[in-house]
Amino acid sequence: xxxxxHVAIAATMFLVYATSAFADEFTDQDLKxxxxxxxxxxIQGRKLFTDxxxxxxxxxxxxxxxxxxxxxxxxxxKLQKQxxxxxxxxxxxxxxxxxxxxxxxxxPDSPDMIALQAYITxxxxxxxLAPGKH
Amino acid sequence: MExxxxxxxxxxxxxxxVLPISLVEVAFGKSKxxxxxxxxxxxxxxxxxxxxxxxxxxxxxxxxxxxxCNLMDPKPDFVIYGGDLAQLGSKPEIDHGLEIMSACxxxxxxxxxxxxxxxxxxxxxxxxxxxxxxxxxHKGVHFxxxxxxxxxxxxxxxxxxxxxxxxVMAGLDNPLGxxxxxxxxxxxxxxxDLAKVSKDTPLVVLSHSPLQKIYxxxxxxxxxxxxxxxxxxxxxxxxxxxxxxxxxxxxQIGNISFHSVMATxxxxxxxxxxxxxxxxxxxxxxxxxxxxxxxxxxATGWQFIDVWSGNTSMHFQLPExxxxxxxxxxxxxQPEDTKYQSDRIPPQKHx
Numbered sequence: 001x002x003x004x005x006h007v008a009i010a011a012t013m014f015l016v017y018a019t020s021a022f023a024d025e026f027t028d029q030d031l032k033x034x035x036x037x038x039x040x041x042x043i044q045g046r047k048l049f050t051d052x053x054x055x056x057x058x059x060x061x062x063x064x065x066x067x068x069x070x071x072x073x074x075x076x077x078k079l080q081k082q083x084x085x086x087x088x089x090x091x092x093x094x095x096x097x098x099x100x101x102x103x104x105x106x107x108p109d110s111p112d113m114i115a116l117q118a119y120i121t122x123x124x125x126x127x128x129l130a131p132g133k134h
Numbered sequence: 135m136e137x138x139x140x141x142x143x144x145x146x147x148x149x150x151x152v153l154p155i156s157l158v159e160v161a162f163g164k165s166k167x168x169x170x171x172x173x174x175x176x177x178x179x180x181x182x183x184x185x186x187x188x189x190x191x192x193x194x195x196x197x198x199x200x201x202x203c204n205l206m207d208p209k210p211d212f213v214i215y216g217g218d219l220a221q222l223g224s225k226p227e228i229d230h231g232l233e234i235m236s237a238c239x240x241x242x243x244x245x246x247x248x249x250x251x252x253x254x255x256x257x258x259x260x261x262x263x264x265x266x267x268x269x270x271x272h273k274g275v276h277f278x279x280x281x282x283x284x285x286x287x288x289x290x291x292x293x294x295x296x297x298x299x300x301x302v303m304a305g306l307d308n309p310l311g312x313x314x315x316x317x318x319x320x321x322x323x324x325x326x327d328l329a330k331v332s333k334d335t336p337l338v339v340l341s342h343s344p345l346q347k348i349y350x351x352x353x354x355x356x357x358x359x360x361x362x363x364x365x366x367x368x369x370x371x372x373x374x375x376x377x378x379x380x381x382x383x384x385x386q387i388g389n390i391s392f393h394s395v396m397a398t399x400x401x402x403x404x405x406x407x408x409x410x411x412x413x414x415x416x417x418x419x420x421x422x423x424x425x426x427x428x429x430x431x432x433a434t435g436w437q438f439i440d441v442w443s444g445n446t447s448m449h450f451q452l453p454e455x456x457x458x459x460x461x462x463x464x465x466x467x468q469p470e471d472t473k474y475q476s477d478r479i480p481p482q483k484h485x
Contacts, residue, residue: 050305057183063400066307066352067410070403100191100400127409 055101
C-alpha cells in the first residue's frame with residue numbers, strides 16, 4: 001500500500017514538473033495569429049495554383065496537380081531528373097513554371113514562391129518526411 | 135484478317151513507337167460476325183493562348199495521335215474521340231481541335247466531355263458534330279454513346295456567365311463543381327434504344343466519365359451510375375470505355391467490364407495519392423508506376439484493345455513503364471493485370 005502511495009506522489013510531482021517546464025507560455029492569441037498567417041499564405045498559394053496568369057500560356061498548376069497531388073513536398077531535397085541534380089522544392093516549382101506554364105522563374109524568397117510551397121505542403125500534411133525518395 | 139495476324143502487326147507497331155491512341159479489336163471468330171477494329175483518341179484539352187496560338191504540349195499530343203492513327207495497319211473501321219477536345223469549350227479551341235482531327239482518314243464518332251460542354255451547354259460542339267448521345271450498329275456490335283457529364287439545372291443556371299461556369303468545371307479539384315450524371319432524359323432514351331437490341335448482342339458503351347463512382351472530389355464519378363448499370367445488366371457482354379481520368383483504370387461490376395482510355399494531353403495522379411480524402415478507386419486497378427512527379431507524357435501512352443468474343447484485352451505501351459496487359463480472366467470473370475494482379479505487389483510508389 002505504501003509503495004503505491006509513493007508511486008502516486010511521484011506521478012503527481014512529474015505532472016507538476018512537466019506542466020511547469022516552460023516559463024512563458026504562448027497565448028492562445030499567439031497560436032491563432034500564427035495559424036492565421038500560415039493560412040493566409042496557403043490561401044494565396046491555392047489562388048496562384050489555379051491562376052492562369054502565373055505563367056504565360058494560361059495553363060495552371062492544378063491542371064496536372066489537383067489538390068497539389070503528385071507534387072510530393074515531403075520527398076525534397078531529392079534528385080530531380082529534369083534538373084539533373086539534387087534540388088529543393090522551389091527549384092522544381094520554377095521548372096514547372098518555365099516549362100508547362102511557359103512563364104518566368106519566381107525568386108526563391110518571393111511571397112508567391114513561399115505561398116505556393118505553403119499550399120502544396122499543407123495539402124500533404126501528416127505525410128511522413130521522406131527526403132531523397134522517389 | 136485472322137486475330138493472330140492482327141496481333142502480330144499490332145505488335146510490330148508497338149515495338150516501333152509509343153502512341154497516344156487506343157486501338158480496339160472486336161472479333162467473333164467463326165460466328166456470323168466479321169472481325170473489325172476501331173481506334174480511340176481522348177482528352178486532348180486543346181487550350182487557346184491568344185488568337186491562333188495554342189498550348190503546344192496539348193495540340194502536339196493530338197497531332198501525333200492522328201498521325202499514328204493514319205499509319206495503323208490494319209486500318210481501323212472508325213475512330214472514337216472520347217471527349218475533352220477543348221479545354222475551355224470555346225469556338226476557337228473546338229475549331230482548332232477539329233481541324234487537327236480533320237487530318238484523320240477515318241470516320242470519327244465523338245463523345246462529349248465536360249470541357250467541350252460547360253461554356254454554351256454543348257451548342258457549338260453539337261452544331262459541328264451532331265447529337266450529344268446516339269447509338270449505332272457495326273458488324274454485329276451495338277455501340278452506345280452517352281453524354282455522361284450533365285449536372286442538375288440548379289447548378290447549371292446559377293452562374294453569371296458561361297465563361298464562369300466553364301471556369302469552375304474546368305478545375306478538377308474545384309469544390310464549387312458538381313458531380314456528373316447521365317440524367318433522366320438520357321436514361322429513358324437508353325432504355326428505349328436498348329429495347330430493340332437482343333440480349334446476346336455485345337454492347338460497347340462509350341462515355342466521358344466512368345459510369346461508376348470512383349472519387350467525387352475530382353469528379354471521377356457519375357452520380358446515376360447504379361441506374362445506368364441496371365439498364366445494362368440484362369445484356370450478356372457489356373464493355374464500358376471512358377476517358378476523363380488520364381490514367382489506367384479497370385473494374386468489373388456484374389456483367390459489365392470497365393476500362394479507361396489514355397489522354398493525349400497530360401497525366402493525372404491517382405486519387406489515392408491525395409492523402410486528405412479516401413477514394414474508391416476500383417480494387418482491381420493496379421496503378422501505374424510513376425517515378426517522376428512531372429513527366430508530361432506519362433499516362434498518355436498507347437493502348438491496344440482487343441474485344442475478343444465480347445470481352446476486352448487492353449495492351450498498354452507506356453513511355454516510362456513496362457508494357458502491361460489487362461485481360462479478361464474467364465475463370466474469375468473480370469479484367470486482370472496479367473503480371474501484377476495475382477500477387478498485388480504494387481508496382482509503384484507515387485513519388
